[in-house]
Amino acid sequence: MRRDIYTPDHEAFRRLARDFIDKEVVPNYPAWEKAGQMPREIFERLGALGLLGTAIPEEFGGAGLPDYRYNAVLQEEAQRALVTLGTVRTQIDVILPYFLEYANAEQRQRWFPGLATGQLLTAVAMTEPGTGSDLAGMRSTAVRDGDEYILNGAKTFITGGLLADLVVVVARSSTDPDNRRAGLTLLVVEDGMPGFDKGRVLEKMGCKVQDTVELSFDNVRVPVANRLGEEGAAFGYLGHNLPQERMTVAVGSVAQARAALTATIEYVKERKAFGTPVASFQNTKFELAAMSTEIEAAQAMADNAVLELVDGRLSGPDAARVKLFATEVQARTVDRCLQLFGGYGYMMEYPIARLYTDARVARIYAGTSEVMKVIIAKSLGV
Numbered sequence: 001m002r003r004d005i006y007t008p009d010h011e012a013f014r015r016l017a018r019d020f021i022d023k024e025v026v027p028n029y030p031a032w033e034k035a036g037q038m039p040r041e042i043f044e045r046l047g048a049l050g051l052l053g054t055a056i057p058e059e060f061g062g063a064g065l066p067d068y069r070y071n072a073v074l075q076e077e078a079q080r081a082l083v084t085l086g087t088v089r090t091q092i093d094v095i096l097p098y099f100l101e102y103a104n105a106e107q108r109q110r111w112f113p114g115l116a117t118g119q120l121l122t123a124v125a126m127t128e129p130g131t132g133s134d135l136a137g138m139r140s141t142a143v144r145d146g147d148e149y150i151l152n153g154a155k156t157f158i159t160g161g162l163l164a165d166l167v168v169v170v171a172r173s174s175t176d177p178d179n180r181r182a183g184l185t186l187l188v189v190e191d192g193m194p195g196f197d198k199g200r201v202l203e204k205m206g207c208k209v210q211d212t213v214e215l216s217f218d219n220v221r222v223p224v225a226n227r228l229g230e231e232g233a234a235f236g237y238l239g240h241n242l243p244q245e246r247m248t249v250a251v252g253s254v255a256q257a258r259a260a261l262t263a264t265i266e267y268v269k270e271r272k273a274f275g276t277p278v279a280s281f282q283n284t285k286f287e288l289a290a291m292s293t294e295i296e297a298a299q300a301m302a303d304n305a306v307l308e309l310v311d312g313r314l315s316g317p318d319a320a321r322v323k324l325f326a327t328e329v330q331a332r333t334v335d336r337c338l339q340l341f342g343g344y345g346y347m348m349e350y351p352i353a354r355l356y357t358d359a360r361v362a363r364i365y366a367g368t369s370e371v372m373k374v375i376i377a378k379s380l381g382v
């Protein structure tokens, strides 16, 4: 179906992204998967091409175009090439908005140029070993001591934590017995600060090119100058930025489902069973038709929400609806595609197997499908 959310500028950006991904990502991807991370240099190459700093103001080396559609194009192009750029996506779609929204003038001078060039890599640390979905339940503490906070606690499942120079940590700076959501603060912890440790790199079933690590904070002295926004206001900041984080997952899910379908159509035309192409069976045709229909429905929903996000009007419940639907369409599609590949679909040398393992987490991170349903139900007044 025709899509009309992009302008010629986005399409020019798409050509740049496509060329970069085809030449610099696809050939190296298997090696990065083995290494369990993307090399630092790839961020600097992306930065040099202007692919990281579109939303960063021009005075700091960015393009001054705070338009989420550029981020969406980058993701679509990665999925089209059957790769994922998880850590890049976290940096520009999830973490950069916190800096853009809440950094003060001094912090902008200090951090924005490095964020635009890809010389400063970031991670965001909300989840803890004891709490993920229930963000207000986090136990890490930030106790004010003069011009510093003393940070203690542990975080887990942190994307890009291994290479991160700056980690945006959410910690509790005060407790209000009547309001669990009050008292959370965002602190930017720098690599190398005494007491800050990067722990185990976790072994995952998919998304192998993005590292996922545990982090620990043992009496880390974080200057007040590294606080993003107001003390105690972080829950509101998370609520403000989570719709974009959820859209990011949704946009990637639809694009990945589409890429899986394209790869499957090619495969079933070639592969023969009982002397005839697998594509000739009515079951195959029906499966492909059903998948294509679901993908178009998810695409229309996601495109509509992308425009709402760009206009600053996307509500939390609507972002939750799109994430829920897009990730479930992705899961169904990739599973059905794998089935059509038969035994080869189960072999890691065929990309469909990787898409299958990569896809699973989309219904978990950035808020689980169940949490999306809780948010949607609340908006229905139940």
Ligand SMILES: Cc1cc2nc3c(=O)[nH]c(=O)nc-3n(C[C@H](O)[C@H](O)[C@H](O)COP(=O)(O)OP(=O)(O)OC[C@H]3O[C@@H](n4cnc5c(N)ncnc54)[C@H](O)[C@@H]3O)c2cc1C
Pocket (backbone or CB within 6 Å): 090, 123, 124, 125, 126, 127, 130, 131, 132, 133, 134, 156, 157, 158, 159, 160, 204, 207, 212, 361, 364, 365, 366, 367, 368, 369, 370, 371, 374
């Ligand atoms: C690969 C990967 C990368 C990640 N990257 C990051 C990152 O960079 N930074 C970060 O901070 N976090 C990150 N996360 C963490 C992720 O956001 C959490 O895993 C997710 O929010 C779920 O939290 P949890 O794992 O603690 O599950 P839990 O909260 O323990 O949930 C367990 C189960 O209970 C269900 N459940 C929970 N609450 C409810 C409810 N109210 N009603 C019904 N069911 C409920 C959940 O849906 C789930 O099925 C990452 C996770 C993964 C797997």
